[in-house]
Amino acid sequence: MTSNISRRNVLAGLGATAGLLATPHIARAQASAGRVVVIGGGFGGATAARYVKLFSPETDVVLVERDATYVTCPFSNYVLGGFRDLSSITHRRDPLRQRYGVRLVRGEATAVDTNARSVKLKDGASLPYDRLVVAPGIELNYAGVPGWSEQAANTVMPHAWKAGPQTALLRRQLEAMADGGTVIIAPPANPFRCPPGPYERVSMIAWYLKNHKPKSKILVLDAKDAFSKQGLFMAGWESQYPGMVTWIAGKDGGKVESVDPRGMTVTAGFGKEKGAVINVIPPQTAGRIALDAGLAEQNGWCAVDPASFASRKAQNVYVLGDASIAGAMPKSGTAANSQAKVVAANIAASLRGAAAPAAVYHNTCYSLVTPEYGISVTDTYRPGPQGVAVVPNSGGVSPAQANAAQRKAEANYTMGWYAGIIADTFG
Amino acid sequence: MSFRIHILAAALVLTAGSAAAQQRIATLDDTALAAQACNVCHGSQSYLSPTMPPIRGVDAATLYTALIELKTDKRPSTIMGRISRGYSDEQLKALADYLSKN
Numbered sequence: 167m168t169s170n171i172s173r174r175n176v177l178a179g180l181g182a183t184a185g186l187l188a189t190p191h192i193a194r195a196q197a198s199a200g201r202v203v204v205i206g207g208g209f210g211g212a213t214a215a216r217y218v219k220l221f222s223p224e225t226d227v228v229l230v231e232r233d234a235t236y237v238t239c240p241f242s243n244y245v246l247g248g249f250r251d252l253s254s255i256t257h258r259r260d261p262l263r264q265r266y267g268v269r270l271v272r273g274e275a276t277a278v279d280t281n282a283r284s285v286k287l288k289d290g291a292s293l294p295y296d297r298l299v300v301a302p303g304i305e306l307n308y309a310g311v312p313g314w315s316e317q318a319a320n321t322v323m324p325h326a327w328k329a330g331p332q333t334a335l336l337r338r339q340l341e342a343m344a345d346g347g348t349v350i351i352a353p354p355a356n357p358f359r360c361p362p363g364p365y366e367r368v369s370m371i372a373w374y375l376k377n378h379k380p381k382s383k384i385l386v387l388d389a390k391d392a393f394s395k396q397g398l399f400m401a402g403w404e405s406q407y408p409g410m411v412t413w414i415a416g417k418d419g420g421k422v423e424s425v426d427p428r429g430m431t432v433t434a435g436f437g438k439e440k441g442a443v444i445n446v447i448p449p450q451t452a453g454r455i456a457l458d459a460g461l462a463e464q465n466g467w468c469a470v471d472p473a474s475f476a477s478r479k480a481q482n483v484y485v486l487g488d489a490s491i492a493g494a495m496p497k498s499g500t501a502a503n504s505q506a507k508v509v510a511a512n513i514a515a516s517l518r519g520a521a522a523p524a525a526v527y528h529n530t531c532y533s534l535v536t537p538e539y540g541i542s543v544t545d546t547y548r549p550g551p552q553g554v555a556v557v558p559n560s561g562g563v564s565p566a567q568a569n570a571a572q573r574k575a576e577a578n579y580t581m582g583w584y585a586g587i588i589a590d591t592f593g
Numbered sequence: 594m595s596f597r598i599h600i601l602a603a604a605l606v607l608t609a610g611s612a613a614a615q616q617r618i619a620t621l622d623d624t625a626l627a628a629q630a631c632n633v634c635h636g637s638q639s640y641l642s643p644t645m646p647p648i649r650g651v652d653a654a655t656l657y658t659a660l661i662e663l664k665t666d667k668r669p670s671t672i673m674g675r676i677s678r679g680y681s682d683e684q685l686k687a688l689a690d691y692l693s694k695n
Contacts, residue, residue, distance in 0.1 A: 217629070220618045266616070500633060507629045514621060524623045528630040528679075530672060544672045546679025560679035564671070576671050582634060582644030589640040590632045 199224035200517040203285050203295040205275045205455055207231030207259050209238075210487030210502030211301035213591045217510035219266040225517060228293055229262065230285065232274045236592075239360060240499050241584055242329035246337055247370030248378075249537055255329065261593035275302075278459035280480035297513045300461060300468070300477070300485045301502065302453025304328075304359050310449035311352070311425055318427035323444045326367075327359060339443045340371060345379035347442025350432050352387045352422045354449045357467070359488050359497045361394035362543070364447055366533040369399065372407040373536055385441070386413040387434045388420040394496070395533060395543055395563050402535030422446070452489035459483075467491045472549035473525050474512040475505050484509045493553030494545070500583075501529040503591055525549050532580035540564075540576030619695075624687040627680075631692065638695075653693035660685040 199222065204215045207229050215229045236257045244250035262268040271293070277286040278298065285293045306325060308316045319325050319332070326336040340349070349371055353364035368384055375382040392415075393399075403411040414420030419436030426433075431440050451457065451466030461468045461479050468485040469478040472493055477483040486509050487502030495501045508525045515522040527547040534540050545561030547554045564576060618625060636642040638649055648656060662668035664677035664685070677685060 217618075220616070221621055223617055503633060504630060507626060511621060511626045520621070523621060523626040526623075526627045526630070528633075528676070530634070530676075542672055544675050546676060557679040560677075561675050572671065578644050579634070579671060582642050586636055586640070586642050586645065587633045589636065593639075 199226065200296040201226040201228065201294065202297045202299065202513055203293050204229045204299040204301065205278075205285065206301035206303060206453065206487075207233075207236060207270075208301060208303050208487065208502065209499040209587070209591050210303075210506050211299060212236075212259060212262060213503045213506035214299045214301060214484075214486065214510050215268045216262055216266055216591070216593055217507050218513055219262075219268055221510055221514035222517060223267070225514070226269070227267070228269045228271055228295075229259070230271045230273055230275050230287065230293065231259065232272070234258075234272065237329040237333070238499070238584075238588075239327070239329045239363070240587075242326065242333045243363070243367045243370040244534070244537075245329075245333050246326070246340065246367060247373045247534075247537070248337075252330070252334060257588060257592050259592055265593050275455045276458070278455070278461075278480075278483075280459070280483060283482060296482065296517065298483045299506075299509060299513075300456050300459065300483060300489065301487045301506070302455045302489055304450040304488045304497075305452065305454050305457070305466075307449045307451060310354070311422060311446055313424040313426055314446050314448065315427075318425070319446070322427050322430065323425060323446050325446055325448060327363075327447050327450075336443070336445060340374060343379065343382070343442040346381040347379070348383045348385055348439070349375070349443045349445070350385045350387060350439060350441035351445045351447070352425075352432065353389065353393070353447050355389040355416070355421075357497060358447070358450050360531075361496045361498075362399075362531055362533045364388075365393055365395065365399045366535075367445070368411055368413075369402065369406075369533070369535045372403065372410050375410065376407055382410070382442075384411045385439060386411065386420070387422050387432060387439070388414060389416050389422065391415045391417045394531075395541055397566060398541045398564060399533070399535065401566065402539060402541065406536050406539065450488075452485075456485060456489045461485055462489075463491070472554045474522060475509050476512070484513070491553070493547070493550070494556050495527060495529055495547055495554050496531065498529055498531050499587060499591075500531065501527070503587060504528045527554060530583065532576065532583055534577055534580060535573070536577075538577050539570075539573040540578070540580045541573070542576055542579075624684075624691045625695070627684070628688055628691045628695070631688075648692050649695065651693060653689045656689035656692055657686050660689060 204211045215227050238255045241255045273287040276288045324332045324336045326332040424433045470490050475484050475486045486505040488497040504527045512522040530544040532542045541564045543563045546557045634645045635648045663673040
């Protein structure tokens with residue numbers, strides 16, 4: 167039955183998808199091996215697709231993704247810092263097809279019928295599934311910052327919280343600003359994608375300004391009172407960029423109340439500030455398809471079983487990565503990659519009627535303070551009664567006191583981590 | 594020092610065999626799943642990291658000794674001390690055995 171995703175339907179609905187034509191033998195997968203549809207080809211979705219194939223090569227895996235290539239949010243701050251270019255963080259998914267037999271379907275999932283077990287695409291095609299993985303990442307809430315809009319983001323006040331053209335726009339603005347200007351960065355309240363990301367961004371913009379526009383300042387207007395790796399970041403800013411960065415906590419009036427894209431001003435609790443460059447990082451929810459499929463809670467994120475990342479809302483559906491409520495795990499690429507392996511193992515086991523192995527999760531987030539000064543947070547997690555929880559007496563952040571060689575080693579490992587996770591995710 | 598030599602030898606073996614991508618994870622148990630976490634930094638049968646030492650195919654006793662020394666901070670590290678404390682000694686032993694053979 168499910169083997170009828172019908173090449174016919176897909177071919178009719180999607181046009182002659184190159185991957186499909188190149189791998190006709192995969193389209194004839196045995197019905198008993200099951201079909202897995204994955205929505206979203208980022209760190210979570212691509213890893214899930216690859217590991218279902220590794221654990222269960224006979225399973226038919228279809229990866230639905232809107233965009234031709236993937237520009238990673240990790241390392242996009244280094245584009246802003248001026249020492250990576252966008253092409254070096256842009257990746258193709260072809261190895262998933264060529265080496266592992268994942269079928270790549272270019273399209274946008276617009277609806278999920280969890281009773282009929284079918285995903286509808288924008289062009290009308292439908293993809294039946296035995297198991298569905300929903301890994302759509304985040305949706306930005308443009309209405310979440312009064313005065314701001316998608317149009318403002320695309321012209322004068324970029325978010326750069328999905329990497330690509332937005333990253334390039336923010337970089338151009340930094341290049342165009344005069345020495346002596348103020349860069350305003352406005353991070354959102356929790357939860358949001360990449361908790362250390364705004365503060366690594368502060369560091370990388372400071373690196374660029376220090377070397378090119380040293381009279382400039384960075385003002386961080388935060389909705390929060392505390393942030394990831396805060397002690398390490400603030401010590402790093404103090405030692406590497408003395409006097410350049412001012413961070414204002416939400417409780418001290420840092421929370422942005424409105425922005426004026428025409429006047430290039432930001433109004434926060436403590437008053438109004440003019441910025442030469444203004445980076446608004448808005449509140450977020452799970453990606454649109456997760457909301458439309460009815461998989462999200464009132465708060466806009468998707469509740470899951472901490473032992474498997476199975477949806478709390480629908481049978482045979484797994485939600486992972488940024489879209490999920492993952493307990494103690496941050497919304498990070500490494501976390502999504504790790505959750506995807508647990509999901510893939512659960513799917514492979516369930517399709518063969520076996521018990522799933524015990525879930526253990528891992529996260530490592532490296533951040534650069536300078537290109538030669540790295541810091542990290544890493545944790546191991548297991549499912550617990552309150553959700554995914556850190557294994558006691560393990561993990562944590564880099565030591566507060568460390569010599570330059572240790573910081574350099576972590577910067578070096580940052581590069582290794584990136585190369586490794588790209589290989590582990592996209593094959 | 595001997596650890597270095599072992600991992601270098603392992604690197605050579607892996608390089609020789611790295612043309613074909615890993616196609617299947619044969620076992621699906623607690624240890625096999627947990628071990629996949631290592632791939633992100635340390636690579637796998639199909640990928641060698643430019644910065645992290647390879648661990649696949651390294652002698653199990655060598656790996657286990659390294660993990661215990663990292664866990665107890667006898668061997669200095671950046672993040673491996675923090676990570677290895679997330680596992681019991683028995684789990685580390687099982688991981689070392691798995692990684693040595695897979």
